[in-house]
Amino acid sequence: PGGVGRQLLQKPTPAPAQHPPVRYPLTGEPRILFWAQNFSVVQGSKWVDLTSQTFGAEASVDVSGSSWSSNDSRLVLKYANVLGSPLTATFHMTSRWFPVSGRDWFQLNRLELATPSARPTVFNASQVTAPSNYSWHCAHLSSLPGFGAGLRGHGPSPSWGVLLQDVQVPAGTPGFSPGSGRGSGREGLGGVLAGACLDEPFPPP
Structure with a gap:
């Protein structure tokens, strides 16, 4: 009985913290909206977690270099110091009309990571x-x-x-809620997303 009592008094495990997405423009x-539970980069064996610098009230990332148009957009994330040097992550996105489906489709064409002293590292993300x-x-x-890969590097290693x-990567449409889709919250998607990638409708405003 004592053991059961101690178990009942244990605090439940808190859910992962939800942070707001990166948005452009800021007002x-x-x-453009971009969200991830974790955003990390690695150079050699050195990992850097950029999540807290990118999302939430304490974010320090600079998105002022971003741009948007109806068919070509860039989300530019500038970090002041990553492993001793400024780092810029650029998401290149396009939107095209497909007559067969009768709608516009957006595509993340590539992701670039660049520092002032080296050639950019470019990943194909057309899927x-x-x-x-x-x-x-x-x-x-x-x-x-x-x-799971998914990003394919261009050129040498x-x-x-x-x-x-x-x-979660939407582009060009307001009304985004991180982790939401198909009328359900993040809890409803947790089991489905293991190894799966989904097209999800934006929730109603």
């Missing part, structure tokens, strides 16, 4: 695509084989690696 109607009124949601988007966990 007014958002045109990240969904109707423009949907968001693309995946358990992992990474350049590392141990995490890339100097950087990328890991995005529980990532």
